[in-house]
Amino acid sequence: MKFKLKTIALAALAPLALASAQAATITISCGSVGQDFEFCKKTTAEWAAKTGNEVKLFTIPNSTTDILALFRQMFAAKSTDLDVINVDVVWPGVIKDHLIDLKPYSKGAEKSHFPAIVANNTVDGKLLAMPWFTDAGLLFYRKDLVEKYGAKAPTTWEELAATAKKIQDGERAAGNKDFQGFVFQAKAYEGLTCDAVEWIHSYKGGNIVNDKGEITINNPGAVKALKTAASWIGTIAPQGVLNYAEEEARGVFQNGNAAFMRNWPYAWSLGNGKDSKIAGKIGVSALPKGGADGQNAATLGGWQLAVSKYSKNPEAAASLVMYMTSPEVQKERAIKGSYNPTIASLYQDKDVLAANPFFGSLYNVFTSAVPRPATATGLKYPEVSAAFWNATSDVLSGKASAEDSLKKLEGKLKQIKRNAW
Amino acid sequence: MNNKTRTAWLFLAPMLIVLLLVALWPLGRTIWFSFTDANINNLDAAKFIGFENYFGEYGLFANPNYTDGFWSSDWGTAIVNTLKFSVVSVTIETLMGLGVAMLLNQEFKGRAWVRAAVLVPWAIPTIVSAKMWGWMLHDQFGVINQWLVDWGLLAEKLAWTADPDFALWTVVAVDVWKTTPFMALLILAALQTLPKDCYEAAKVDGVHPLRVFWKVTLPLIKPALMVAVIFRLLDALRVFDLIYVLTSNNNSTISMSGFVRREMVDNGYMGYGSAASTALFLIIGLCTVAYIKLGRMKMAED
Numbered sequence: 001m002k003f004k005l006k007t008i009a010l011a012a013l014a015p016l017a018l019a020s021a022q023a024a025t026i027t028i029s030c031g032s033v034g035q036d037f038e039f040c041k042k043t044t045a046e047w048a049a050k051t052g053n054e055v056k057l058f059t060i061p062n063s064t065t066d067i068l069a070l071f072r073q074m075f076a077a078k079s080t081d082l083d084v085i086n087v088d089v090v091w092p093g094v095i096k097d098h099l100i101d102l103k104p105y106s107k108g109a110e111k112s113h114f115p116a117i118v119a120n121n122t123v124d125g126k127l128l129a130m131p132w133f134t135d136a137g138l139l140f141y142r143k144d145l146v147e148k149y150g151a152k153a154p155t156t157w158e159e160l161a162a163t164a165k166k167i168q169d170g171e172r173a174a175g176n177k178d179f180q181g182f183v184f185q186a187k188a189y190e191g192l193t194c195d196a197v198e199w200i201h202s203y204k205g206g207n208i209v210n211d212k213g214e215i216t217i218n219n220p221g222a223v224k225a226l227k228t229a230a231s232w233i234g235t236i237a238p239q240g241v242l243n244y245a246e247e248e249a250r251g252v253f254q255n256g257n258a259a260f261m262r263n264w265p266y267a268w269s270l271g272n273g274k275d276s277k278i279a280g281k282i283g284v285s286a287l288p289k290g291g292a293d294g295q296n297a298a299t300l301g302g303w304q305l306a307v308s309k310y311s312k313n314p315e316a317a318a319s320l321v322m323y324m325t326s327p328e329v330q331k332e333r334a335i336k337g338s339y340n341p342t343i344a345s346l347y348q349d350k351d352v353l354a355a356n357p358f359f360g361s362l363y364n365v366f367t368s369a370v371p372r373p374a375t376a377t378g379l380k381y382p383e384v385s386a387a388f389w390n391a392t393s394d395v396l397s398g399k400a401s402a403e404d405s406l407k408k409l410e411g412k413l414k415q416i417k418r419n420a421w
Numbered sequence: 422m423n424n425k426t427r428t429a430w431l432f433l434a435p436m437l438i439v440l441l442l443v444a445l446w447p448l449g450r451t452i453w454f455s456f457t458d459a460n461i462n463n464l465d466a467a468k469f470i471g472f473e474n475y476f477g478e479y480g481l482f483a484n485p486n487y488t489d490g491f492w493s494s495d496w497g498t499a500i501v502n503t504l505k506f507s508v509v510s511v512t513i514e515t516l517m518g519l520g521v522a523m524l525l526n527q528e529f530k531g532r533a534w535v536r537a538a539v540l541v542p543w544a545i546p547t548i549v550s551a552k553m554w555g556w557m558l559h560d561q562f563g564v565i566n567q568w569l570v571d572w573g574l575l576a577e578k579l580a581w582t583a584d585p586d587f588a589l590w591t592v593v594a595v596d597v598w599k600t601t602p603f604m605a606l607l608i609l610a611a612l613q614t615l616p617k618d619c620y621e622a623a624k625v626d627g628v629h630p631l632r633v634f635w636k637v638t639l640p641l642i643k644p645a646l647m648v649a650v651i652f653r654l655l656d657a658l659r660v661f662d663l664i665y666v667l668t669s670n671n672n673s674t675i676s677m678s679g680f681v682r683r684e685m686v687d688n689g690y691m692g693y694g695s696a697a698s699t700a701l702f703l704i705i706g707l708c709t710v711a712y713i714k715l716g717r718m719k720m721a722e723d
Contacts (some may be wrong), residue, residue: 048658069686188671243583383688
């Protein structure tokens with residue numbers, strides 16, 4: 001009986017097996033923040049219709065820390081479940097052993113993308129991922145409220161704090177008790193590392209670990225930066241930011257309950273969407289400087305697409321990657337979702353600029369964004385970042401002073417580094 | 422070996438093999454990994470390094486780099502957090518479970534319905550209830566903050582899950598909500614097996630109900646209570662999901678299991694994480710043995 005069942009099952013499956021030999025089924029993970037999923041569904045369906053292959057979407061967590069953890073587990077098990085994966089800008093050094101070289105498939109297409117990102121995605125001469133969209137931290141603000149209180153878009157963090165306080169007090173007095181001055185990402189995860197790198201860099205406090213791999217975090221600029229950020233909690237930012245990621249911050253801002261928000265460009269098109277309470281009232285600028293003699297700093301973010309080494313259909317998977325990173329798709333995503341293209345010429349495109357005026361005015365911010373120290377720390381980057389966000393979180397929540405926390409962090413980083421990164 | 426024994430072994434074999442595969446093999450592998458420098462990036466390259474992960478220069482215990490002492494290291498904090506969470510939550514759950522069970526043991530109309538309703542929190546998967554509470558406790562949109570402010574109990578909204586002063590106790594509160602029904606159920610089962618004649622005798626003698634509770638009910642359900650507490654204690658000592666979902670999971674709330682996961686998966690140190698995992702296993706074992714010993718001593722006194 002058992003044998004019979006098996007034969008029947010095999011007979012029934014045979015046509016399916018034949019079909020899959022011609023048309024591959026590619027599984028892709030694309031992200032779940034904002035409109036990521038809808039866009040992914042649409043572009044992959046277009047590719048599937050064009051090539052006759054089938055695409056399955058793989059839902060991944062919201063937080064980049066959790067996504068990396070998931071992928072590393074799948075790689076450790078040599079899982080064939082995923083063909084195309086989305087790669088955060090800080091990951092190529094961490095997962096380099098599990099991705100295929102895309103050079104044979106790209107046919108030089110990478111040359112039109114920003115060289116810095118292509119360099120970031122190239123490890124040991126292998127192009128491990130194609131740039132998909134780039135990101136840089138931006139300051140979003142309520143144009144209407146800033147004008148109402150006779151202020152300007154702030155150029156330093158000190159100005160931001162003062163303006164935010166003024167607007168917050170005014171709006172709360174006017175009846176909106178839940179109004180907040182400034183929201184950002186301070187949950188203990190990779191997003192806090194992004195935010196804190198911006199603060200520290202803007203006060204000229206370096207980049208945690210410098211290019212040579214030396215630990216530079218314990219310095220006066222960094223202390224000043226963390227002290228400034230800690231002073232916001234409970235004054236212009238709610239205590240709850242300590243548990244906010246991107247989407248929580250956007251929720252508060254888009255509901256009209258915050259004057260300023262630090263977020264990635266994707267918040268622009270959603271904030272101006274139909275269901276947004278603040279459509280048409282949003283201004284965007286570069287993040288403030290740390291004091292009058294500080295500098296503007298935006299953390300480099302962004303995502304790439306790569307093909308897993310364990311994929312059963314690398315060729316079809318690579319073709320999907322090339323389609324999704326092509327100028328046409330990047331242009332559409334820029335117009336409809338304000339995802340920053342990684343192709344320089346698209347920043348001069350009229351349609352793109354009409355949808356996202358700040359792409360033109362803030363072009364420098366995008367091209368000069370500060371990378372996190374992922375290249376210098378390689379495989380140990382996740383741990384370095386976790387130590388850094390935990391130390392920052394301790395300062396923000398008032399558990400430790402900036403001086404003590406950074407001193408402790410320095411010791412911990414030495415411990416993580418041991419002999420070499 | 423006689424025929425009977427052989428047959429017995431034959432019948433036992435499938436179960437033993439399955440047990441070996443699903444329980445002993447992973448356990449053995451974890452313990453083996455704890456003596457290696459395995460990294461998640463390439464498990465095949467693991468080398469044997471003896472007790473380095475436990476007592477070495479960068480090990481769990483006796484690490485010379487812990488400049489502020491063991492208890493302020495991440496691993497020390499994780500142990501303290503877990504013990505705090507376990508002791509407080511299990512104590513509250515036992516007391517409240519006992520209360521609920523005593524109530525449900527009374528005869529009243531609609532008792533079956535109330536019994537079923539009480540079990541609802543236990544029936545909801547932890548991830549779902551943690552997410553649900555996460556929204557209810559949200560500092561801006563959360564309904565709990567809204568009520569407390571509306572009723573004038575709070576001057577301003579609190580960040581229950583973000584503020585390090587509250588985060589761990591918020592987790593305890595949610596755990597109590599979730600697991601009290603489990604304790605109540607186990608205790609209720611014990612209460613229902615109690616012989617009626619003891620109570621009738623007490624009634625005839627006119628003993629005070631409180632005295633009946635202390636002298637009759639409690640000693641009789643004690644064995645069942647002990648088992649229930651052990652179940653909960655084992656569960657609480659390996660708490661992970663609630664803390665992971667509800668809080669921002671930084672050093673101030675991380676549990677031992679959370680630490681293991683972070684080292685193993687986030688940081689990729691399979692070997693070091695396995696060592697922490699093995700240590701967790703031993704600590705739980707130690708707690709259980711201590712608890713049983715304590716319980717025996719007390720019982721012997723009685």
